[in-house]
Amino acid sequence: MVSDVRPGITGGAAPSAAPSSTSSSALSAATPVTFGGLFGWLHPAAGRRGVVLCGAHGFEQLAAHRPWRALAEGLAAAGCPTLRFDYPGEGDSGDASDAGEVRVETCVAAIGQAVRFLREATGVTEVVLVGLRLGANLAVLATQAEPVDRLVLLAPAATGRAYLREMRLRARTVGGVAEGPGPVQTQTQTQAQASNSLSVGGFRLGPAFLADLQNLDASAIVRPPAPQVLLLASETKALAARLTALGSEVEAGPFPGLAALIGDPIFAEIPDAAFARVTAFAAAGMTRTEPAVPLRLAPARLDGPGWTEAPVRFHPDLFGIRCSPRRREPDAPTVLFVSTGMTVHSGWGRQTTDLARSLAADGVPSLRFDLAGIGDSGDRPDARKPPFAPDGFEDIRRALDAVAETGSRVVLVGNCSGAYAAFQALCRDARVDGALLINLYCFDWDPGQDVDAVIRQVFGSTSTYAALLTRGATWRRLLSGQIRVGAIGATLARRGLATALRRLRRLVKPVSPGGSAARRVARLRRRGATIRLIYSAGDPGLAALRRHLGRSPGRADRRLGAPVTIVPDIDHNFSSAEAQALLGRHLREVLRAVQDAPRPDSVPAPRPLDPRAVARVVLGRA
Known part of the structure; x- marks a missing residue:
């Protein structure tokens, strides 16, 4: 049986008085929601301090999707009603415009919409913004128009230009071939680079968005983004100093587990220590209500x-x-x-x-x-x-x-x-x-194969190496000793032996x-x-x-x-x-x-066979 899930919010009315449940299952059940052309998930809880999760952008958020959901569930379990959502033109949200061109200001405006929706739907009196990677930079900008009480910045980019340098490197490595050059660029990819657009893991950053990023600077704000800020990153000194100078109380530290969080959807891991620190910061000193404020939500729908x-x-x-x-x-x-x-x-x-x-x-x-x-x-x-x-x-x-x-x-x-x-x-x-x-x-x-081992083939397949060896650059790397021929040969030999053994097992037991x-x-x-x-x-x-x-x-x-x-x-x-x-x-x-x-x-049913004809076929006299 299929049910259309209950989401969205009806207009701008305040939450209505409706029956509520204090059961743990009711409080932890996430609800799909739609608002202003955006799709998201609302994780209800009994606290009066809510959290809006501002995810990373494009491929990085694709990798982080399920761990990000786990963070939302952890925040709700700690008592914070939590909203996670897709930016315009991403995930299940609507497109940014008829032309499909996403701008930084569009994403910043979406965060403001999410904050207002959370307040209206849950009745929270305080809001925490949690931003990951580019989402952290966008969250800082959003606070300039939509005041919040606390802000969490997870590995923000120092500048938009620095972020673009990283993305251009990732564009060449995501989906590429280990220990060898990536796929040959198509004419379209070359033209895209010439027109100053970029594709990272299939997510396209258009010329206007790239131009916006060129001017992005997390420290170029004129008012404190929030009274209290948690900054977790590999380098925090400069940004922490700027936020402190603006009047924010800043708690800073490293972000262990970042690479495993945003590296690849298949191997993404929850950074437990960092997320525990985020949850503790978000829920510290929070006022709770029992029972939870009832939600007034209409069925989620996008047109x-x-x-x-x-x-x-x-x-x-x-x-x-x-x-x-x-x-x-x-x-x-x-x-x-x-x-x-x-x-x-x-x-x-x-x-x-x-x-x-x-x-x-x-x-x-x-x-x-x-x-x-x-x-x-x-x-x-x-x-x-x-x-x-x-x-x-x-x-x-x-x-x-x-x-x-x-x-x-x-x-x-x-x-x-x-x-x-x-x-x-x-x-x-x-x-x-x-x-x-x-x-x-x-x-x-074959159940005898290890899924991770197959996916993590360090040296690629035999056909991959055959293709690489047709390229002059690969020959030069071979001659210079940059490619470990012995290791490749040993790997392919082991793989060949394993394949032979699997085929033998299939003969015995299909x-x-x-x-x-x-x-x-x-x-x-x-x-x-x-x-x-x-x-x-x-x-x-x-x-x-x-x-x-x-x-x-x-x-x-x-x-x-x-x-x-x-x-x-x-x-x-x-x-x-x-x-x-x-x-x-x-x-x-x-x-x-x-x-x-x-x-x-x-289809017409086949005519019954003549028994004599069947007998001739069985006896081999047809």
Whole structure:
């Protein structure tokens, strides 16, 4: 059963008198909210001091999403009603403008909106702002127009120029190849740099936003940002001195665990010591009320050109966003976007949100959701990481239950581990009519493999090194001794031996009870399902494709009933605007193929076989 989650706030009225609950479960249950075109989560509590979390920007917040949620939960448990939200143009919030151009002032204004919403929705009398990285710089600016009582700055950039230098370095390393140069820049990327724009992990910083950042300076404020400030960073002296001179009481210290917090969504870790210090600072001396001030919230909903979005919860702790078209195309399938790695449902570079809204404008509904253990869904019972979990397809089945009420056909979309879970669900559930599988790493996961070890392949795959060796710069590094050939050879040898042992184990005990990948694909085609595979050139998943569906040219195409698409000069996450447009075109082709296929219940039943003919076939005399 699916329920539209209760969020948003109705107009500007004060909270109404409504029944309240003092149970721990009621006080700790986060509620999706929408306000002023923004999407967020309100974590209720009984204190009169509230907290607004101002997250990092773009890729850094994508990595920090789940730890940031843990901080919100910890603050609420300490008694502080806490609001976390997505900036305009990020996550599940609306776009900044029709042109989609985000400005620093737009993000600062969003923080002011969040503060006013928190006051109005919860009745708090004091507000604490907590800003992470660029969010800390934005929070400082927001205090100049929206006074707050306390301010927490977590690793703010000294200046906007310093922040940009870091982001330009990250743009070259995020999604790159370890121990070797990153992917060759496409013409579009070169033009983007020439036009003074920047893409970090698929998140684009436009020319206007970059120009704003050039002039950003955390110390260039004229009034104290808050009476009390907590500053945690590797370098605090200069900023702490400036804030003290302005009249703030400043508590400063290091920020251990920052790199693990914002480094990569798959390996993000909660900086327990730093977050405990933040919680203690935010809640110190706070006044509590019992029971908690009741919330007056309307159902969360965002509207855009051709689309409407609402949050949903199902079974019972999975979370997603239902994106509905204003005018649905007749017989349009519903698209289920499956989580990739540990990436939240909005997608790498916010691509899933953008694609869902684009589809809705064309009349196609969708549900983007988090598998258990990812984003805003609950934890997995076994506490393991979700990528390549042997039961990950069960969450997709639960999502299928959630959209079954529409009666429409269903198409799955997933990348890498998400493509793996989608393939498993496609084979097991006849309600799935098609799938677009992007960089499918494997058809079956060998439980003997270590997920972290596979993801953390220090030296990349054999095909990666083969590609690197075609480049002159790589040869120069080899000759100069900068690349450790012996270590690479030993690593590849161990990997080859491990692969051979896994294949031997599969012969003795097959990983999948459904037979070989080729047999399952054949059954899917007989069922009428549409399957499309697309890879970035050199992706490690191509090895599994060739091993299971055919090494000879065209063999996999014939088995799938459609060509396998291999795209050059594209990163694993299809981050660029070009790559996203390409995925959109391929997905629409899958949707058309599914729409054109006859429904299983409309296919004429086969005529009964002549028993004599059956006997001839069994006896080999046909």
